[in-house]
Amino acid sequence: MLPWIQLDRATIPGDGGELRLKQRGSEFSIMLGSTELMNSRLSGSEEALATLSCERIAGRKSPSMLVGGLGMGFTLRAALGALPQDARVVVAELVPAVVDWARGPLAEIHKGTLDDPRVAIHVGDVGALIRSKKAAYDAILLDVDNGPDGLTRVSNDNLYSHNGLRAAMQALRPNGVLAVWSSAPDSAFTRRLRDVGFAADEVPVRANSKNGARHIVWLATRR
Numbered sequence: 001m002l003p004w005i006q007l008d009r010a011t012i013p014g015d016g017g018e019l020r021l022k023q024r025g026s027e028f029s030i031m032l033g034s035t036e037l038m039n040s041r042l043s044g045s046e047e048a049l050a051t052l053s054c055e056r057i058a059g060r061k062s063p064s065m066l067v068g069g070l071g072m073g074f075t076l077r078a079a080l081g082a083l084p085q086d087a088r089v090v091v092a093e094l095v096p097a098v099v100d101w102a103r104g105p106l107a108e109i110h111k112g113t114l115d116d117p118r119v120a121i122h123v124g125d126v127g128a129l130i131r132s133k134k135a136a137y138d139a140i141l142l143d144v145d146n147g148p149d150g151l152t153r154v155s156n157d158n159l160y161s162h163n164g165l166r167a168a169m170q171a172l173r174p175n176g177v178l179a180v181w182s183s184a185p186d187s188a189f190t191r192r193l194r195d196v197g198f199a200a201d202e203v204p205v206r207a208n209s210k211n212g213a214r215h216i217v218w219l220a221t222r223r
Contacts, residue, residue: 013125021105028072038071038072041208043072046071062087065137066171070098076119094124140171148160178218178219178221190202
């Protein structure tokens, strides 16, 4: 078996640790310590995060979407495939190197999505961006941790708190959708979504194939 080769490393702002980009043949991995955050062979649940959200906002004129976390671009690519040509997608990525990787060693995976005229890249904290907006988005998609807790940095806990969820609700337009990716279920998070007034569904999705690992996407609608 081919060995893993480390291509680059990047510090996560705010004492979040260090990301490492690795390659083995045609396979890529982004690691945080000993935890694999994403792998180029596993894209199904990230794509589902986008397609399920787009289904909820289908038919809207000039829909606006915020994607928290660029990663390997699977969510963005799936969203662009489902959204109309008059859509606008803002991708908030905290780590500048992840954007550089998308245009460099991971360019074949991203397939030019960053050059799509519908896309704008915001290098910064998605939480701060959410808090700065009112009724700005039809959908907010969050894939910045392995679930609704601050894995990549502790301050991300605020995204999934009652206050963070209220901020997301205020940033959404009426009947807008907050979608959150997770590697595992979390009943307490489902309760928090409902506590702040979202109509929330916890949807199991496969990481890749029918036999792949089961992940979770929350779809929470602003009533």
